[in-house]
Amino acid sequence: MLKSTLSLRPLRGAVMAVSLLALAPVAGAAPKLAPRALSPKPTGRELPAQTYVERLVVKFHEGSRVRLRGDALRALASERGAAERESLAGLRLDDARVDADVAEVAALLERAPRIGALSRLFQGEETALDANKASGEALSGQQLADLNLYFEVPLLPGTSAEGVAELVAALNRVASVETAYAQPPAEPAMVNFGMEAGLRTLLAAADVPPVTPQYQSAQGYLNAAPGGVNALYAWTVNGGQGTGTRFVDVEGGWRTTHEDFPAFFRVGGTQFNDLGWRNHGTAVLGEIIGASNAYGVTGIANAATPGVEAIGAQSAASAITNAAGALGAGGVILVELHSQGPADGTACTCNTSQCNYIAMEYWQGEYDAIRNATANGVVVVEAAGNGSANLDAAAYGGRFNPATRDSGAIIVGASTATTRVPMCWTNFGARVNVHGWGESVVTTGYGDRFAGNSSEDQYYTSTFSGTSSASPIIVGTALSAQGVAIANGRRLTSVQMRGLLRNNGTAQAADARQIGPLPDLQKALPKVISGNY
Known part of the structure; x- marks a missing residue:
């Protein structure tokens, strides 16, 4: 999650270092x-x-x-x-x-x-x-x-x-x-805060025609491995567009009326009245459910039904639980957030404003919310965060040790768009299961690629980034796999989905920082069809 200038409160939070x-x-x-x-x-x-x-x-x-x-x-x-x-x-x-x-x-x-x-x-x-x-x-x-x-x-x-x-x-x-x-x-969980004031000035001065171009060819993450997740293949498989599935994005705001979005089954919580939050949420959704049509972007799971749950007047833990209740078994939650954690001793050489920001399940309330959701059959995908942090470090007291404290969630790191090398700022460690693109993601929101008539309903970007851009790619693959599972009379749990995506992907580039593979749906979906996952 890397982009945009959010008018956010300074985020630094007291948390606890713990072992289990x-x-x-x-x-x-x-x-x-x-x-x-x-x-x-x-x-x-x-x-x-x-x-x-x-x-x-x-x-x-x-x-x-x-x-x-x-x-x-x-x-x-x-x-x-x-x-x-x-x-x-x-x-x-x-x-x-x-x-x-x-x-x-x-x-x-x-x-x-x-x-x-x-x-x-x-x-x-x-x-x-x-x-x-x-x-x-x-x-x-x-x-x-x-x-x-x-x-x-x-x-x-x-x-x-x-x-x-x-x-x-x-x-x-x-x-x-x-x-x-x-x-x-x-x-x-996005990078490059501080861009939006200049962007608004640029858009206000632009005279852009209202016809939206088609951007699917620029969405490299849709392509075949090793560069993408093979979404184009998945769309040829019964259920592979996420048919019959639902998901809820947990964060702070969205432009739910965007021209490239379907109807929402749930709009829960209180949203922040902030362009940065809205652009962020809108960018996330475009990667997943951008409509399959003649314009705009195409989401990985473009037949899935979206929902959102905002944290403007509730904790992230409460929002996760409300989302799980709305979804039921087989649904997918995306936790598109991170927060300031303890210093782990790792030097932050980039994205220093988010140094030591970590995944939300470090906090016990969020962990318990996620664990209760996954125990009830809900798939949870969680951004690892952009804090350059080694989640195996002693500072976190074993809270990210999968052998002793496993929420069941799929934790997502971020790589470069073309080489699968961990991004400079991505969090890493044994608990990071898979990765997605952490830069150069073409999706809805922001308006730097296309702004239509300067309405947020026509904003598109070429530069969405962070574990915020990586995590929706994983949600899209999970919904595609769940759609195929439903078409074959079954539903995958969060732990089953985690194993499927982790074991059927393109390995990250050699690096001491573990972020896991980039899922490959052409490898994964035959396993779903056979039930061998």
Whole structure:
């Protein structure tokens, strides 16, 4: 995600460096579900001191049954089930201790430099979140987080990580708290902020005819391997245009009325009223569902049905969960965001304004949202981020270790358009599964290639970039494969899709930075048809 000048708040967020532990089963009990991976509580000082943070997040331990009733936190002891009581017993927490801890957390949060009231981090109905947890556990055989145990407090603009570090530490000393952290805002994973003011001046002065040219021949990522993903081949296969599939893009804004877009099945959340966000989202969508017609661009999965979920008035974690609920099993979510993480010691020699920006699942709320979605059969594709970061570094405390903390998502790095060499700024590591083009992507939005009558509905670009441009390519291939699977009477899970795309692609150029292969649909789709994936 690399382009555009967004009028964004400075993004630097307090996060925690963590390594993973498994939740120990209750003594003498044979757990029915594989345990969740847990992270050590953060200290509050993982990030640079002046990192801007926008919310405090608190999650109580599983089994505590803490809920927001009115404006107050309440531990609903009488509503705890047997498994919840067992979880608390394993943590040596009784009703009195949980009640006292809830009161202590409430008092601590009153000290926060806040601009709003305490609220639930996940905005979905409590009963729906409970049902999704139960169904995901039944399908996956693994314990999932109770998303109703997450709460947030919005912080005053300009609040720094240092400014709330002691408060975060105090919250994490409370026994009934599983984790507490300060979180930075999420940004599009794109490069080259700062272009748009000049672009608007250029467009205002241009006299461009309204007839839109056809740009499919310039979309090199559609082409055969090794340069592209072989979308042209996929379109000859039954279902290969993404027929019968749906996806939701999670970010901040879109031009949903663009001339090259179909109807949307969902437009959720509150969008930012910002041209940069809209152009970014519009560019993402064009790669996936640009209409197959005589003008504009052609998306990889141009028969798929799009949806969007905006983060303007909710956390990315909440948006992911809402998107998953709208899609159901077999649907695809694209997380087109990244955020400031801890410094990993890797020198940033380019794109320095996003140094150490990392994938969203580093934060526990986003991780749990993604894990609950993939457990319920939703495919999740997530930008690795543009922070030049080695996600295997000790600074991240094992949060990107696939052996111990696997959300099930497909994490996407970025390469050059022609050589498959990792882009200078792409994040990399064992958790990065596949890659797409990180530069020179022709798609909708921005207007630098074509602006029609200077309406956003006719904007096209030749320069979309970042893990933001790479990730929609992977979503397109996933929707193509899912369309073929549906045509053959099956649906792929996120883990199955990840394996299919990772094992059937064109290898990245030799480089110490792992970003995985570029998927090749001509290799992958026969495996889908045969069921051998």
